[in-house]
Amino acid sequence: MTEGLEYTGFVEDGGTPDEDELVCEFYLKHVDSVEFDWASGAVAAESSIGTWDPSLTTMRDGIREMGARVVEMDTDAGDGRNDGVARIAYPTELFEPGSIPQILSSVAGNIFGLSEVVNLRLKDVVFPSELVESFAGPALGIGTIRSRVDAEDRPVVGTIVKPKLGLRPDEHAEVAYEGWVGGLDVVKDDENLADMSFNGFDDRVEATLEAKREAEEETGEQKLYFPNITASGDEMKKRADVVLQNGGDYVMVDILTAGWGALHEIRDYVGDDVGIHGHRAGHAAFTRLPYHGVSMLAVAKFARLCGVDNLHAGAVVGKMEGGRDEVVEIYDFLRSDRGIKTTIPVASGGLHPGVVGDVVDILGSETVVQAGGGVHGHPDGTRAGGRAMREAAESAGEGVSVEERAEESEALATALEKWGTE
Ligand SMILES: O=C(O)[C@H](O)COP(=O)(O)O
């Protein structure tokens, strides 16, 4: 039997991660028949160099040292029944530079299916700077995005064209135009709008970018459009070409359904002048349970490394779940200095003008705040809905209450009458 390849041989409790190691924090619950250190060691082994049989005849000198190490185990962090939190340190050479798929096949791969592991959650990942530098990171950064639309002292505001499916390209463009002229900075496609029989991608992009130019002329403001190019890799590139040929400067990708490999490809393809709006549709399938899956914080870290400029990251208020502490931590991470450009967090889902102030109070104004129903459901239409959102964003930026601002804005007053301030 090769010395030290048993699962517990991967445990070095009290060890210290080296500066150039990648460190993961896992919540772990195991079956009765094993101990916490055995289960943690199994996770470290299977996610690095090991397997169930410790006596591999193929081991060479030096490979054992490449194995991950459990450097910390905290069984008080669980509910006291076969669970706890383990920190595992991974030598950098286990990872292909610049590849989220390869990293995830290691630290979020087979380990989720080990039979002795009842539940497993990748809570956090800390990347060493050598690995961070191997990724493209965002092209623009928060400062550039805010200054493009002259929203340095307030949140950027936008809408998602609704109904999310069903409008024709000319109708889509008209709704977008109304939103921009009303005062919105951003109009985006919805996550399940792609190249549809009733709304072809090329026609939609051409018409909507034309509407954007008209709105820019009319308002004297720069506007942004995020067309959803989500498709297979090659098709996604063709759609990005259509956007650029029609004068667009941003694309939107459903990052989880399209996949990390496709996201790398599109970041590389569009280069350093084009923004990528990242929608996280599907994330809750594996981020939502607190004791299983992969945390949204970890997803946010992968997305930023891959080069997502805007990321849906929770809003605390509104229709989507996401606790305050968790969402604040994600926002702080996206805005922090990590040696690559920053990603602007996007608050979206069930928002309306009456809650923009709450979003800013909780999450700050370096944010894109979006509303679909909360714009197009305005009793006086999309233009008034857009105006009400803009007024709400401006008042939040100035620290003025939305009620006070509504005294001089009919659009905002009507919105508050309909939706209130919660
Ligand atoms: O994808 C999103 O974030 C939603 O389209 C938001 O829509 P809503 O503002 O109508 O909830």
Ligand SMILES: [Mg+2]
């Ligand atoms: Mg949506």
